[in-house]
Amino acid sequence: MLKIEHLNKSFGGVVATSDVSIHFKTESLSxxxxxxxxxxxxxxNLISGALRPDSGRILLDGEDIVGLPSSEIVHKGIGRAFQVAKLFKTLTVEESLRGALMSPLGKSSQMHGRFPLAQTRDRAYEVMEQLGLHTKADVISGNLSHGDQKLLDMALALVLKPKVLLLDEPVAGMGPEEREQMIQTVYALWKKGGLTVVLIEHDMEIVFRISQHIHVLSYGKVLAEGNAEQIRNNPAVIEAYLGKPAEVHA
Ligand SMILES: Nc1ncnc2c1ncn2[C@@H]1O[C@H](COP(=O)(O)OP(=O)(O)OP(=O)(O)O)[C@@H](O)[C@H]1O
Incomplete structure (x- = not known):
């Protein structure tokens, strides 16, 4: 499905990605x-086309997507939600989603009103219902709570029916209740099938609870890979990231 091969990226003297090879299997949660x-x-940023790697391949269903513009990578089926939600703050939730649908569909020539196509409305509502945002369809995005803004950011990726969903710190900045709700939402989305989910997350309790596969990066390299049990007990990971075992559960 999504296969990363020998990826490298440096910023001047800083090596941010160093010979990274990772295979994300179809419909896995990593x-x-x-x-x-x-x-x-x-x-x-490299997978989504926001940055171009210095070398390496990014294969989506066997096709190398390196060098494609990010808009085309979205088309190919890679959706992304950001650490800080990227929203059209003055549009309502529904308008935002229909706007996201309009641009890749290239239907602007058919626009009579703002987002007139019935199909964009149906798809927007489908995703809002999936994420529990349907009661907020008419709320201006900038007025949503932090948690709902993160949900909308995810909805903007999901509305385009991606094969792969990249989530950058989905619970960042949330209180305990919002966190739990978000994680249940992500898990339910994935469980429904059809979606390969990759998340970046600092909250180890969440990572260990829901991930099938965990990939540990350190200084741009893959330090370790495995399931929760293997990662929790990996001496190199404990040394570089987790701290002593007792601290992991603190
Ligand atoms: N656009 C850039 N220009 C220069 N250096 C950059 C750029 N983006 C990232 N870096 C550097 O690359 C390295 C990796 O950064 P990156 O943001 O990918 O790490 P991260 O694991 O996501 O960190 P965090 O957990 O703090 O978000 C860092 O040393 C960072 O300073």
């Missing part, structure tokens, strides 16, 4: 973890 500055966000 986490990418690691200390601050380990290269996690750069990794997502």
């Amino acid at each position: 986490a990418v973890i690691g200390p601050n500055g380990a290269g996690k966000t750069t990794f997502f």
